Structure formats: structure tokens, C-alpha cells
Amino acid sequence: MSGRDTGGFPPGDDLTLARLISLVEKDSAQVPEIMESLSAQPGKAYRIGITGPPGAGKSTLVNGLTTLLRERGSSVAVLAVDPTSPFKGGALLGDRVRMQKHYTDEGVFIRSLATRGVKGGLTGTIGEIIDLVDASGKDYILLETVGVGQGELDIAGHVDTVVVVLVPGSGDSIQFMKAGIMEIADIFVVNKSDLAGADELVNNLSVTIDLAKKGEPWQIPVLKCRADVNEGTKELLDQTLLHRRMLESSGLLEKRRGRQRLQQFQVLLEQRILEDIRAKILAEDEVKKIGGKIEKGEISPYAALSRIIETVLPSLFGKETRNSSEKRSKK
């Protein structure tokens, strides 16, 4: 409600932050420099991921959490990686009205992110964007992703607490649970809990959790929620903060972030190498020539691949195609 409380974050910085995020999204040549200069600052933002199937009410929950965090004087950044999210600007009027007060609140930074990135996945740029937001001094980062497709499960690689939102009576939710979501959830929310089947879904989740996570330091809670009328949102925040305290006091937060940083490094390194090599390879005469033959149907992509790997790559890189030669000679 504190519409003008900037939570220690001067409004001017949000413009810079938005500009820097755009540079990262565009994969600008300045990105490495920017990231290197920022990273000296230790991050203080706590990162909460909210994921679930389309229509589960994730945005409404994010809106409710934002309100609660603002009431406590914390600054909040909302990052939405969801083509169906109202934060993208085009969606249902109700959602936009709900979120409207946050758009004019200088303590709230809202940004929708393209899912296009490198290879369409979340992995590459999202880590950089979160680090940028973190460096800008936000207290909380709420990362909303739609939980369809494996790429989006990467959310666990970028946040401290993963909140999985499901709704009763939906085949989607069942599918969703099967798709590996059990392994990444720290908190389950059964939203729209006035719908039929809510208790059944809560029970199913509780049983599955009991079977899967025996004896871990964190008991995954299953919360009932009606985000549209703000029921259960406070309990969700309480549980999130409880999870935070557990991670901090046990040293798990540090370990988790260490692993995330290492993963981020490996992804960036791969992307960088691939980028360098891609242009070089595709410009090779031999590769261009075989490309023409593939287009005309004179050689299959698979036969061409094998030929390029056996002839062109060794002359370009020498030893590092050893792996492939070994593989290929096994036949």
C-alpha cells in the first residue's frame, strides 16, 4: 500500500535496470562487460520462483505476494517468463487492474521476459537478468514461469524457493506432477481451492511428498489458497520466509547458490564457445558446399554430418574431435 515507499531503491535505477535487461535480452556485445562490472556486488535479493500450468492463477498469487511484501517495506522485482501472463500486457482486464497499483509503485519493478532467448530456453539469459536485478538492490525477486515444457523446470536453477501452483480438477495438474515437478517444489499451493477436488489434490500431494522426501530438513507444505480473494496468500509468504530461514541457518542457501553459479558459468561457457565456433564452421567452404547438396536432397543431413565430422572438423580443431572419431569407429 505504501505507494511511494521506494524501499531504499532510487527510482532512477529502475530505468537503468530496464535498459540493462534489454541489452541482455538482445545479447548485446556489451553484456560480458556489464555482468563483470556488476558481479563484484554481493546479491541480497531473495529469489522466489512461482511456477505451474497455464491458468493456475500464478499472476494473481504474485500480485498478492507483492502487496504483502510492499506492506513490510521490502522492494520487489517481478519477472514473468510466461507467454500467457497478464504481465505481458495484453491479457484480461481484471488482472491488469489488480496489478495496476504496483505499476505506479516505485518500490516494484515489473518486467516480462521473452522466452525466445538462446534455444528458446530459460537458462541462458535469466541468470544474468536475475543477477542484474539483484545488483540493483531489490529485496525480493519473484520469478513467474509457466510450467509447460522441460525448459521451464530450469526455474529451480535460478531461485531459492520454488512455489508450485496447481488447481483442482485439472488434467494439467496431474500431468504437471508427473513431469518432474515433485523434485523441484519447495512449497505446493493448491489454488482455486473452492473448486471440487481441492481436498483430493491436497491429499494426493501430501502422500506423494511423504513417500518422496522422508527425513529431509524441509517438510514441503501443501497450502490451500484462493488468490483471487486473497485467501492463503499470507500463509504462502509465511511458509516462504520459513523456508528462507531454514536455508540460511543450515548453510543450504549458500550451497544452493554456489551450485547455481557454477551451472550458470557452464551454460555461459557453452554458449560462448558454440557462438564462436558456429560462425566459423558454417563459413567453411566445405560446409557451405555440402549445405547446398542437402537443400537439393543430394545428401541427407545425417550422411553430411558424418562427412563433415570426419573431414572438416579435424582440420579445424585437430584433437578435439577425438571423441567423435572414437564413437564413430565403434561400428
Place this chain on the structure above:
Amino acid sequence: MSGRDTGGFPPGDDLTLARLISLVEKDSAQVPEIMESLSAQPGKAYRIGITGPPGAGKSTLVNGLTTLLRERGSSVAVLAVDPTSPFKGGALLGDRVRMQKHYTDEGVFIRSLATRGVKGGLTGTIGEIIDLVDASGKDYILLETVGVGQGELDIAGHVDTVVVVLVPGSGDSIQFMKAGIMEIADIFVVNKSDLAGADELVNNLSVTIDLAKKGEPWQIPVLKCRADVNEGTKELLDQTLLHRRMLESSGLLEKRRGRQRLQQFQVLLEQRILEDIRAKILAEDEVKKIGGKIEKGEISPYAALSRIIETVLPSLFGKETRNSSEKRSKK
């Protein structure tokens, strides 16, 4: 309907096909050999992609199309890349019952595909899987993908006709149209056309098409459909076959597939190179050492990346990091 008409495709082959697809999904070392051996056979399967937001009724449409194609004696393969699809086996009872007759029909091959693949995208393995299905002698391949996230837009790179399914009165559909779908659609279906807003959606689509695609050889049709009661499914098949005839007679089919094969080659080449290099790089002492420092927070992933690119990569590959050095020296 023709439960035992195998459409010229001996049932035994479907087992082999299923096994080969599994090998591709597991990224088995045998894959290159398998693909090379198959690719001598020219494909005859016509490839239809059906995409749209979750809940648009894609699977019901696919089911209807399958029935119609079987009635004409054609063999059909259904490939579903959709974590919320009933073809995945876990979904709504009604859908399973509807599809059931096809499960026992030897002229229909049904396979749900993991979205996990390389980097979570559709691109890598789907091309190989389609080529396998094609080589097995199917007349039609129906590829169903959920249209959330950019990765799934890759469907246009793998099929001959792209059918985009939308439903009225849904924010999803509007978002979906914005997300670049206009460029890949060959046919639009407004499904659940008994819902309010159907005519409006049809009109909006028609106007947008007129503005965007003036003077092209193919006028993108916008079809109203109620897949659940089988209304409009025949019109969809008719339009699809019309599109096919246009592509074939104009020579566009050949060009389109040529481009797709070239793209498939480039993706495979990148993956192969990355795979070879990844293991090599991550095994380097210097990279392992810096990885430890990243985990402990002694160096940021970004600073580490820059150091590795400047020191380790040149000694491994020599000249091909020239690009990066040039970029970096621009500061």
C-alpha cells in the same frame, strides 16, 4: 474405422519404429548410424503440424483427422510433444476413450515425445524422429505441439502444413497470436466455435491475415470448428490437402523441405560439436579449479568466463577464439 487396414505398413515395423525412436530420445551412440542408413529412402509422408495453447482442443482435432485419414485408407503417425496432451497417457478419460480405437488400429502409430531433449527444445531430436516415421512408410504424420514458449514454434521447421488452433474468449489466444504465430500458420482453426466471441476471433484473424500476407500464393483460411462433435474436421482436412496440392504443384514443398533439411543439419552439427567440446573443456584442470572458486563465491561466473576465454580456450583451440578476443578488446 477400418480397424485392421494396415495401409501397406506391416504391423511388425511399428515395434522397430518405436524402438528406434526410443534410441533417438535417449541420444544413443547408435543414432548416427541408424539415421545414415535410413536416409537413403526418400520420405513420402506428408507432415501436418497442429499447434495452439493448452486446452484448445488440439488432441481432439488430431483424433478427428486420424479417423478421416484412416477412412481414406491412409496410414497415420501421431506424434505428440505436449506435456498436457492426453496422448501422454495420463489425461482426461474422455480423450482416452475417443482415441482408444486408434490405439488398437495397426494403421495408426501413436507416440508421445518427451520435451526434454537437448536444451528442452523441440529442435534436436524431432527431426530425426519424423524422418524415422517417414522412413517406416506412413502416409501422414500429425505432429501435435503445445504452443507455449518459443521452442515450440520450431514446429514450422519440421512440417509441411502448420495448423494453428485457437479458442474464442481466451486471453491465451490473443497472447498466442502476438508471439509470432502469424508467421508460421498455414491454416487457422477457431475451435469450440460455439463459445462466445468465436465470430470476433475469426474476424480478427481474417483482418490480420489480409494485412500480413497480401499477394502470397496461399490464402490462409480461418476455419470454425467444434472438434468435440466432429464439426469442421472434414473442412480442416480438405484445406490441408488443398495446401498440400499448392505446395507440391508450385515446387514450394521441395524448397521448404530443402531448407528444413539444411536447418536440421546445422542443428545436428552444432549439437555434435558442442557435445565433443563440452566434455573436453569441463575436464580441463583450469576450468575445474575456477569452477570450485565460483561455487565458493570467490569469483563471479562472469569474471570466470572472461578469464577462461582469454586463457584456456586459446591454448585448446588456437585461432577459433579470435572472435571473442576481438569482442573483448573493443572495450
